[in-house]
Amino acid sequence: MSGNPGYAAAPKRHRRRRPSDAEEGSSFPRTRPRGAEQVREVAVSAATKIDIADVPSGIMSGNPGYAAAPKRHRRRRPRDAEEGSSFPRTRPRGAEQVREVAVVQPVATDMDVETSTNTAAGGVDGSYLSDTRFDQCAVSPLSLQGIRDAGYERLTRVQEATLPVILQGKDVLAKAKTGTGKTVAFLLPAIELLSTLPRSTSINLLVMLPTRELANQVAVEARKLLKYHSSLGVQVVIGGTRLPQEQQSIKSTPRQILVATPGRLIDHLQHTPGFSTRIRGVKVLVLDEADRLLDMGFRRDIEKIISFIPKERQTLLFSATVPAEVHQISHLAMHKDYKFINTVQEGDEETHAQVNQMYMVAALDLHFSILYGVLKKHVAEDAEYKVIIFCTTAMVTKLVAEILSQLKLNVREIHSRKTQYARTKVSDEFRRSKGLILVSSDVSARGVDYPDVSLVVQVGVPSNRQQYIHRLGRTGRKGKEGQGILLLAPWEQHFLSSVNDLSIAETVAPPVNPIIQAEVQGAIRKVDMKTKESAYQAWLGYYNSNKTISIDKSRLIKLAEEFSQSMGLEILPAIPRLILGKMGLANVPGLRSS
Numbered sequence: 001m002s003g004n005p006g007y008a009a010a011p012k013r014h015r016r017r018r019p020s021d022a023e024e025g026s027s028f029p030r031t032r033p034r035g036a037e038q039v040r041e042v043a044v045s046a047a048t049k050i051d052i053a054d055v056p057s058g059i060m061s062g063n064p065g066y067a068a069a070p071k072r073h074r075r076r077r078p079r080d081a082e083e084g085s086s087f088p089r090t091r092p093r094g095a096e097q098v099r100e101v102a103v104v105q106p107v108a109t110d111m112d113v114e115t116s117t118n119t120a121a122g123g124v125d126g127s128y129l130s131d132t133r134f135d136q137c138a139v140s141p142l143s144l145q146g147i148r149d150a151g152y153e154r155l156t157r158v159q160e161a162t163l164p165v166i167l168q169g170k171d172v173l174a175k176a177k178t179g180t181g182k183t184v185a186f187l188l189p190a191i192e193l194l195s196t197l198p199r200s201t202s203i204n205l206l207v208m209l210p211t212r213e214l215a216n217q218v219a220v221e222a223r224k225l226l227k228y229h230s231s232l233g234v235q236v237v238i239g240g241t242r243l244p245q246e247q248q249s250i251k252s253t254p255r256q257i258l259v260a261t262p263g264r265l266i267d268h269l270q271h272t273p274g275f276s277t278r279i280r281g282v283k284v285l286v287l288d289e290a291d292r293l294l295d296m297g298f299r300r301d302i303e304k305i306i307s308f309i310p311k312e313r314q315t316l317l318f319s320a321t322v323p324a325e326v327h328q329i330s331h332l333a334m335h336k337d338y339k340f341i342n343t344v345q346e347g348d349e350e351t352h353a354q355v356n357q358m359y360m361v362a363a364l365d366l367h368f369s370i371l372y373g374v375l376k377k378h379v380a381e382d383a384e385y386k387v388i389i390f391c392t393t394a395m396v397t398k399l400v401a402e403i404l405s406q407l408k409l410n411v412r413e414i415h416s417r418k419t420q421y422a423r424t425k426v427s428d429e430f431r432r433s434k435g436l437i438l439v440s441s442d443v444s445a446r447g448v449d450y451p452d453v454s455l456v457v458q459v460g461v462p463s464n465r466q467q468y469i470h471r472l473g474r475t476g477r478k479g480k481e482g483q484g485i486l487l488l489a490p491w492e493q494h495f496l497s498s499v500n501d502l503s504i505a506e507t508v509a510p511p512v513n514p515i516i517q518a519e520v521q522g523a524i525r526k527v528d529m530k531t532k533e534s535a536y537q538a539w540l541g542y543y544n545s546n547k548t549i550s551i552d553k554s555r556l557i558k559l560a561e562e563f564s565q566s567m568g569l570e571i572l573p574a575i576p577r578l579i580l581g582k583m584g585l586a587n588v589p590g591l592r593s594s
């Protein structure tokens, strides 16, 4: 697939240059002393005690001996910080730091920061693989056989950076770009630990993650590594499946590794006999997509689950995005001397250089036609196309999927309103296929590893910067090329300021000619009225929860009306009074209630 999108790139490049200086830390023995420059880095990076401890390299038989790369740092953007840190501050703050803290809340200071700087493998963005082979590592022969059968020879960079530290028994918070092997990075050392434990019916490794698709995928990866560990097994508990069936299988074949979504895990803690006793055997807890799990949506569930498992355990938090708030609340799950291992070099972007990122700004009523134009072009150019379109909500996803199906594109849809059976079926099909377009809500945004996705389109503003990065990360995995397009309405452009450090360039939308427009309008007319009404309600709910857009309610209502017109509706759909009340829109003029 060519990385060249073929759209005219507008001159404006949405990228800010950062000052570059200070040196980088390494998870392996340093070659240069750290001095004043590092202290300065502490001052500007707001937050962290950068007290880089050398990691014994004995765990690897060969010393990779990486050269420290020159470091560039970027100013952090303001974020919705949740609460202050309970960590004591150990270093005096300089003037710059105080200025930075005014923008970003203070975060954990009592941890070690490791930054992996392996550039040995080269490439535009550096390869995702390191030079270290698995057979050079202190890994059991049983695991090595599984790794070999899986076709893995060298460790990815995040695996190389985290393996020795996790094997030492440390709590680790790790950040690495999307599609670079974080799953194996936490599974392998955890399995190594489990293989040394006496046989029991307890749960020894608990992996929590935010979506069902991701849970199934992590279990598949675990089974590859466990292939020759006959005494270890993995079990998945996820919502959307029948609880009694899961209870039966938990009872009949208790496994040491449990992969779970938080809601269903709580169901088992409350309703499955003996489960809360078994979970007291947890030795390793993994929060995959840690920032998502620790945000307000899941936080209570996670706190509750953690209260059931022993404090004496090792905890691993992994994600491609680690906003400052995660450091602040990491004490919920981790020992305070945890290590932060960041394989995204300072000054490097959190997204992949080989993914061509573009954004288009166009009036809302043109979005369906533009999307159709973009897809037609992409399908014509790439016979092996594999596209994911992210929409704002489940019901908008359904709408977009139905419109595109009417336009005779080869489309599947996946979102939370589908049965788990349908979700799994579509997900499996998309993983195996080429020449397919998956229209998805954020259920596919994080972690899901579909090979060879050629294009990711995000229609409408993503919920935040992290979600933009994770969605985009469904393409460009394992060092491959990819394309990302973000389609915004003019009033959604405020989002661009949160990604202006990424290489995202404005591009001109393909022209919408009258033929395309007529085709799209014809397709929209064929879509069921119920789908359109549900999409309108969901759209309103989504943008009402967007702080920037919902500030002015009368404007929000007008924009929702624009959306309704873009679906060809002449009369605004009515929304149940109760739902309007829940949205805080009960008495807002311009809405119809039922």
Ligand SMILES: Nc1ncnc2c1ncn2[C@@H]1O[C@H](COP(=O)(O)OP(=O)(O)OP(=O)(O)O)[C@@H](O)[C@H]1O
Pocket (backbone or CB within 6 Å): 151, 152, 153, 154, 155, 156, 159, 176, 177, 178, 179, 180, 181, 182, 183, 184, 319, 320, 446, 447, 448, 449, 473, 474, 477, 478
């Ligand atoms: N050492 C390795 N060598 C080659 N391929 C690997 C290796 N480790 C993992 N992989 C493969 O790389 C792909 C991406 O891995 P994974 O899904 O764990 O990425 P990730 O970093 O967790 O991505 P995301 O941030 O999107 O969750 C998977 O197909 C996995 O099987």
